[in-house]
Amino acid sequence: MTEPIVKVKNLSMHFGQASGFFSGPQRLVKAVDNVNLEVFEGETLGLVGESGCGKSTLGRSILQLYKPTTGTVQYRGTDLVKLEGKALRKMRNRFQMIYQDPYASLNPRMKIADIIGEPMYIHQLHPRSEIRSEVEKILEMVGLARDFADRYPHEFSGGQRQRIGIARALAAQPDFIVADEPISALDVSIQAQIINLMRNLQQQLKLTYLFIAHDLAVVRHISDRMAVMYLGKVIELTDSNTIYEDPLHPYTQSLLAAIPIPDPEKEREREANRVLLEGEVPSPENPPKGCAFCTRCPRRNEVLGNKKIDCSTKAPLFAEAKPGHWTACHLYT
Amino acid sequence: MGFILFLALFADLLSPFAYDRVYFDRVLLMPFEHPEHPLGTDEVGRDYLSRLIYGARTSMMVSLSVQMIALIIGLPIGALAGYFGGAFDFVISRIIDIMTAFPALLFTILIISVLGGGMPTIIVALSITSWIVIARITRAQILTLREQEYCTAARGIGASEWRILFRHLLPNAMSPILIAVSFGIPTAIFAEAGLSFLGLGVNDPIASWGKMVGASNAYVRVYWHLALLPTLAIALTMLGFSFLGDGLRDALDPKQKIRV
Amino acid sequence: MLEVEDLHVHFPTPDGVVQAVNGISYSLGKKEILAIVGESGSGKSVGVLSLLRLIPARDCKVQGSVNFEGKNLLKLSDPEMRELRGNRIAMVFQDPMTSLNPVLRIGDQIQESVIEHQGISEKIAKSRAIELLELVGIPEAGKRYRHYPHQFSGGMRQRIMIAAGLACEPSILIADEPTTALDVTIQAQIIDLVKKLRREIGMSVIWITHDLGIVAGLADRVAVMYAGKIVEFATVDQLFKTPQHPYSRGLLNSLPRLDARSEKPLDAIEGLPPNLINYPASCPFLERCSYQTEHCQIPPEMRSITTTHEVCCHHAGKL
Numbered sequence: 001m002t003e004p005i006v007k008v009k010n011l012s013m014h015f016g017q018a019s020g021f022f023s024g025p026q027r028l029v030k031a032v033d034n035v036n037l038e039v040f041e042g043e044t045l046g047l048v049g050e051s052g053c054g055k056s057t058l059g060r061s062i063l064q065l066y067k068p069t070t071g072t073v074q075y076r077g078t079d080l081v082k083l084e085g086k087a088l089r090k091m092r093n094r095f096q097m098i099y100q101d102p103y104a105s106l107n108p109r110m111k112i113a114d115i116i117g118e119p120m121y122i123h124q125l126h127p128r129s130e131i132r133s134e135v136e137k138i139l140e141m142v143g144l145a146r147d148f149a150d151r152y153p154h155e156f157s158g159g160q161r162q163r164i165g166i167a168r169a170l171a172a173q174p175d176f177i178v179a180d181e182p183i184s185a186l187d188v189s190i191q192a193q194i195i196n197l198m199r200n201l202q203q204q205l206k207l208t209y210l211f212i213a214h215d216l217a218v219v220r221h222i223s224d225r226m227a228v229m230y231l232g233k234v235i236e237l238t239d240s241n242t243i244y245e246d247p248l249h250p251y252t253q254s255l256l257a258a259i260p261i262p263d264p265e266k267e268r269e270r271e272a273n274r275v276l277l278e279g280e281v282p283s284p285e286n287p288p289k290g291c292a293f294c295t296r297c298p299r300r301n302e303v304l305g306n307k308k309i310d311c312s313t314k315a316p317l318f319a320e321a322k323p324g325h326w327t328a329c330h331l332y333t
Numbered sequence: 334m335g336f337i338l339f340l341a342l343f344a345d346l347l348s349p350f351a352y353d354r355v356y357f358d359r360v361l362l363m364p365f366e367h368p369e370h371p372l373g374t375d376e377v378g379r380d381y382l383s384r385l386i387y388g389a390r391t392s393m394m395v396s397l398s399v400q401m402i403a404l405i406i407g408l409p410i411g412a413l414a415g416y417f418g419g420a421f422d423f424v425i426s427r428i429i430d431i432m433t434a435f436p437a438l439l440f441t442i443l444i445i446s447v448l449g450g451g452m453p454t455i456i457v458a459l460s461i462t463s464w465i466v467i468a469r470i471t472r473a474q475i476l477t478l479r480e481q482e483y484c485t486a487a488r489g490i491g492a493s494e495w496r497i498l499f500r501h502l503l504p505n506a507m508s509p510i511l512i513a514v515s516f517g518i519p520t521a522i523f524a525e526a527g528l529s530f531l532g533l534g535v536n537d538p539i540a541s542w543g544k545m546v547g548a549s550n551a552y553v554r555v556y557w558h559l560a561l562l563p564t565l566a567i568a569l570t571m572l573g574f575s576f577l578g579d580g581l582r583d584a585l586d587p588k589q590k591i592r593v
Numbered sequence: 594m595l596e597v598e599d600l601h602v603h604f605p606t607p608d609g610v611v612q613a614v615n616g617i618s619y620s621l622g623k624k625e626i627l628a629i630v631g632e633s634g635s636g637k638s639v640g641v642l643s644l645l646r647l648i649p650a651r652d653c654k655v656q657g658s659v660n661f662e663g664k665n666l667l668k669l670s671d672p673e674m675r676e677l678r679g680n681r682i683a684m685v686f687q688d689p690m691t692s693l694n695p696v697l698r699i700g701d702q703i704q705e706s707v708i709e710h711q712g713i714s715e716k717i718a719k720s721r722a723i724e725l726l727e728l729v730g731i732p733e734a735g736k737r738y739r740h741y742p743h744q745f746s747g748g749m750r751q752r753i754m755i756a757a758g759l760a761c762e763p764s765i766l767i768a769d770e771p772t773t774a775l776d777v778t779i780q781a782q783i784i785d786l787v788k789k790l791r792r793e794i795g796m797s798v799i800w801i802t803h804d805l806g807i808v809a810g811l812a813d814r815v816a817v818m819y820a821g822k823i824v825e826f827a828t829v830d831q832l833f834k835t836p837q838h839p840y841s842r843g844l845l846n847s848l849p850r851l852d853a854r855s856e857k858p859l860d861a862i863e864g865l866p867p868n869l870i871n872y873p874a875s876c877p878f879l880e881r882c883s884y885q886t887e888h889c890q891i892p893p894e895m896r897s898i899t900t901t902h903e904v905c906c907h908h909a910g911k912l
Contacts, residue, residue, distance in 0.1 A: 090491070217806075276778075
C-alpha cells in the first residue's frame with residue numbers, strides 16, 4: 001500500500017462571519033465541510049460536482065491559496081495549514097495549480113519567458129544564466145515553439161495559453177498538481193489535446209494529479225479514482241470504472257443519468273428509463289440539516305420506510321460501503 | 334505641448350530680452366508699436382513676448398514638480414493602502430476622504446498664507462492636494478487588480494507579497510495612474526495661474542501668466558493685450574495637455590477586439 | 594418552414610474583414626429540432642443572430658437570403674422585422690444571468706411581447722404569463738410572476754426566458770447555447786422541457802451548442818459548422834454512425850466517453866482553427882486534415898451523399 005502524498009483531514013473552509021461587527025445573524029457559507037481525502041503518489045484523483053459544490057474551493061484550500069478554517073493538509077508528512085509566510089512559500093514549488101481561465105491567469109504585461117521563469121527564479125532552481133534555456137525546454141515539453149518565450153500572452157489562443165499555464169506549473173518542479181477545471185474554458189477539439197498532454201507529462205515526470213472538473217466523461221477518462229462532491233461534502237469515492245458501473249449514492253446516480261452521451265441510440269434507450277432529478281441545489285448559506293441531498297433525493301422515502309431514519313434530520317457518515325468504495329448515505333449503513 | 338515645453342526649457346536663449354529688463358521709457362506699448370517689442374510691453378516696460386516665454390517656464394516648472402511629487406508620495410501610499418488593507422488603509426482612506434471634501438483651492442491658499450508666497454511654497458501647497466488624487470486612483474486600481482487570477486497564480490508559485498505588488502500589480506495599474514498624472518498637469522497650471530492672479534503666487538519679478546493677467550487689471554480697458562495674451566497662453570497649454578491625456582488614455586486602453 | 598440560402602456575414606474591422614459566416618445554406622422543417630454544432634469561431638452564433646438581424650447593420654455586411662413564411666427576412670424593413678421577432682420567431686440566449694432585465698418583474702417581461710404583438714389586455718396577458726410559467730415548470734407561478742430575476746436561480750431564469758419566448762406561440766424557437774452555463778442536472782431538465790414543448794405545441798427549434806452529447810439526445814438533424822461553413826449536414830443517426838467530414842469524425846473520435854474508459858490517448862485533432870481575417874483560399878480544414886490531397890487546395894462544394902446527408906468535402910462518401 002503506497003503512502004498518500006497528500007492527506008486531507010477534517011478540512012473545512014467557511015466564508016463570511018458568524019456574527020461580526022457589522023453583520024447580523026449567521027451568514028456563514030460552508031463551502032467545504034469536513035472533507036477527508038487521500039491522494040496517492042502517481043495517481044490521478046478526479047474531483048467532480050456541479051457548481052457550488054465546493055470542488056474549486058477544496059482544491060485551493062489544499063494548496064493553501066485559501067487558508068482552511070479547520071483541518072489539516074499533510075503533504076509528505078508536513079502539515080501545510082500550520083505553515084505561514086516564508087516557510088510556506090519555500091515549500092510552494094512542490095505543489096502547483098493549473099487554473100481554469102487561461103485569459104486571467106497569465107499576467108498580461110509579462111513575457112512568456114518571465115512568466116515561466118518566475119518560479120525558477122523565486123526558488124533558485126537553476127542558476128540565472130540557465131533559466132532561459134530551461135524555459136525553452138519546458139516550452140517544447142508542452143508543445144510550444146521555443147521562440148514563443150519572447151511574446152506576450154495576448155498573442156496566443158486559449159489552448160496555447162493553457163499550455164503556458166501548465167509550463168509555469170511544471171517550471172516549479174512539483175510532484176503534486178491540482179488542476180482546477182483546466183479544460184472547461186477551451187474548445188472541444190483543443191480539450192483532447194490538453195488532456196493528452198497532461199497524461200504524457202504525468203508519465204514522463206511522475207506527477208500526481210488532483211483533477212477538478214464538472215465534465216464527468218473527461219474526468220473518468222483521465223482519473224484512476226473519482227470523488228463526487230455535493231454542497232461542500234464528498235459523498236462518494238471509488239475508482240473510475242466503479243463509479244460508472246456501480247454508483248451507490250443517489251446523487252451520483254442522478255448525475256450520471258443526466259449527462260448526455262454522444263450516441264443517439266443510447267440516448268433514446270436512456271430516455272425511456274430516465275428519472276430526472278427535480279428541483280435545484282439548495283443555497284450553501286442554508287444547507288439542509290441532516291443529509292445535504294435529502295431535499296431532492298428520490299430514495300428518501302425508501303430509507304424512511306425500510307430503515308426508519310429521517311434523512312432530513314440525521315446526517316449520514318462517510319463510510320466504506322464496499323471494499324474501496326466509500327459513500328455518505330443511509331442506504332448503506 | 335512640445336512647443337511649450339521647448340519654450341520653457343530654452344526660455345533664456347529664445348527670449349529677446351531678460352524678463353526683468355525694464356525700459357522705463359517704453360512703458361505700456363501695444364503690440365507692433367515698437368519694432369523691438371512685437372507683443373508690446375507691460376506696465377513697467379518689460380517686453381511682453383519675453384515675459385510670455387518665461388511664463389511658460391514657470392508654468393512647466395510648477396506643474397511638473399507638483400505632479401512628480403504627487404506621484405512619488407501618492408503612488409506608494411495608495412499601493413500599500415490598497416494591497417495590505419487593514420488599519421493603515423483605514424487611516425489613509427479617511428485622510429483621502431477628508432482632503433477630497435476640502436475645497437482644494439481654499440486649502441492651497443490657506444497653506445500659502447501660512448508659509449508665505451513664492452515658487453517653493455506654491456509647489457508644496459499644490460502637491461499636498463495633488464497626491465491625494467494619485468493615491469486614490471492607485472488604491473482603487475490595486476484593489477481591483479489584486480483579485481485577478483494571475484496574482485493568485487503568483488502567490489501559488491511562492492512569490493512574496495512585495496514581489497506580487499511590484500512585479501505584477503503595479504505594472505498593470507500604471508495606465509490610469511499615468512493618465513491622472515497627465516491630466517493633473519493642466520490642473521496644476523491653472524491652479525498656479527489662479528494663485529498668481531490673486532497675487533498669492535510667485536514673487537516679482539518672475540514671470541507667470543496668471544500674474545500677468547492679474548497685474549493687468551488696472552490697465553486692461555485700453556491695453557487689452559496685457560490680459561488677452563497670457564490668457565490665451567494658459568488656455569492653449571491646458572488644451573494641449575488635455576489632448577495629450579486623451580491620447581494617452583486611448584493608446585493605453587487594452588485593445589478591444591470585436592467578440593462575436 | 595425556414596430556408597437559409599448562401600448566407601454570408603462579414604465584419605469589417607481595422608485589422609481586416611472578419612469572414613464569420615461564408616455561404617451557409619440549410620432548411621428547417623415543421624416540428625423539427627435542428628442542432629447547429631461548432632466551436633468558438635465557427636460562426637454558429639453569428640449565423641442565427643443575423644437570421645433575426647440582431648447584429649447592427651453598421652457593424653456587419655450580410656448577403657444571401659433567409660426565407661420564412663414567404664418573405665426574405667434580410668430584405669424586410671425594421672418595423673416588419675420587429676413584428677416578427679418574439680412573435681413568430683423567438684430567441685433564447687446563453688447567459689440567463691444577464692438576458693433578463695433586473696429591474697422588471699418577470700411577469701411583466703413575459704407579458705411585454707404578448708401585449709406588444711397581439712394587443713391583448715393586461716388582464717388576459719397576465720393569466721397567459723402565469724400559464725406559461727406553469728408550462729415551463731416554475732413552481733407557484735401565480736405568486737412568483739411578481740418576482741424579480743435575481744430571486745431565481747440560473748436554471749429557473751432560463752425557463753423564464755423560454756416562457757417569454759413562447760408567449761406569442763412562435764413557429765420557431767432559436768436557442769443559442771441555452772444550457773452551457775447551467776449544471777448538468779438542470780440542463781437535463783431544460784432539454785426535457787424543450788422536447789415536451791415540441792410535442793405539445795409543435796414548435797420547430799434551432800439549437801446551437803458545442804456539446805455533441807446534447808445533440809445526440811435532442812436533435813433530429815444536425816449541421817456541423819467550421820470556420821463559417823457548414824461542413825456536414827445530416828440526420829442525427831447518420832452523423833453519429835457514419836460521419837463523412839474529417840472534422841466531424843475528428844470531433845467524435847476525440848470525445849472522452851462516459852460509458853467507456855480507454856487507456857489509449859484521445860484522438861485529438863491537432864492544430865488550430867483558421868484565422869477568419871486571412872481566410873484560406875483552400876478548404877478551411879486543410880491544415881488539420883489527415884485525409885488531405887492536392888485537390889484540397891480548392892475549396893470544396895456541398896455534395897449530397899443521400900437525400901438527407903450532405904458533406905462539404907472533396908472526398909465525400911469515399912472515406
